[in-house]
Amino acid sequence: MLASQRRSRILEEIRRSGAVRVSTLVDRLGVSDMTVRRDLEVLAQQGQVQKVHGGAVLPGGRSTEEPGFAAKSNRENDEKLAIAAEAVRLVEPGMAVGVSAGTTTWTFARLLRDLPDITVVTNSVQVADLFSRQPRTDQTVVLTGGIRTPSEALVGPFAVSAIRSVNLDIMFMGVHGMDVRNGFTTPNLMEAETDRAFVEASRRFVVLADHTKYGVLGISTIADIDAADVLVTDSGLAAETREALRERVGELVVVDAADTEGTDGPAETTESEPTA
Missing domain, CATH: 1.10.10.10 (Winged helix-like DNA-binding domain superfamily/Winged helix DNA-binding domain)
Structure with missing residues (x-):
């Protein structure tokens, strides 16, 4: 080992x-x-x-502790990049794409900028800033309003209202924690409400979460594990945990963080029957 x-x-x-x-x-x-x-x-x-x-x-371990964007931006960067490279394959021209706040989704957004003819709806100040630095006429970016959180998310009633007014082809969400029993969680109650609105607005719900997120518990559940159409994670996740997730999510995709240079290598993909 x-x-x-x-x-x-x-x-x-x-x-x-x-x-x-x-x-x-x-x-x-x-x-x-x-x-x-x-x-x-x-x-x-x-x-x-x-x-x-x-x-x-575990350090701290309190369910309402919320590290800021900067504090999380230097953690598991290889894993985040590998996850992002695999996830961006799910996006096609003409799609309306939701992107939540977080460092994993920010890494994903860096790659998303290269895709033509997409509309991006986000509540992330950092993600919107990425696209503003490289403006393209074939891309539309919609930034929700709202109250700013430590993770640079815009949340609250203004954000929820904006999200409920759109229909998304696919939603990419980063999470604070996940496990089979408690689902996908966040330490911020208002962010949970905003994220739930994103899930409801999307036809396909994709979670991007590296292995360190498993077993971490935030105070509020965004969605049950079963709600994820696709969960993209990395090979650092223990084998028994993968098996537990395979039984619940629509599709589990496991990437190798050792290969972050390109996106040609196949990821380990396991499909299971959706849970009723």
Whole structure:
């Protein structure tokens, strides 16, 4: 097992229970005590775990904590780019495309700018700014109004009203957290309402979420796991978690973050029957 895969497994264990002991990880991973402690040290330096005596816990972990856009913009960048490169294949000329706020969707929007003849509806100040820097006559960008959040999202009644007035062919949404039981969640109650309006306005709902989002819980649920027509994630997600998701989402697409240069390599795609 590569170090990156081992650390992903460690994060999965911590997210599942909120805390884990070094001795437990030694048994489950089949590695030495020193290796586990070294992995925890790396994860702690990255801000993904908090070391405690004999193990580690999630940092903070409160369901209403909302990191700002800048704080999240340097996390899992390779994974975000691989996810974005795969997701942009779902867009065709002539589509009305919804894009929610977040660093993963911002990465996706960078690639979306290259597509012709699309209309983009977004509540993200950062996404709208991307398109304004590279204006094209064959693209239309609609920015909703609303109250600005730490994640640079425009939310509230003005945003909801604007979103409810459009019909989207496809919606791309980033999320704060996800799991099979609680669905896709956010730490911001107003953002949850705005995101739900996006889901209702779209014919196809696509979630873009790297492996670190699994097991993270925000205070408000945007949508159940079953609501996702497509979930694009990365290969850092544990095998057992993938299996659980395959049974619930319409289509699970798993990309390899090691290949972020091009988009020619096929992703692992699994289709399942939609849940009634």
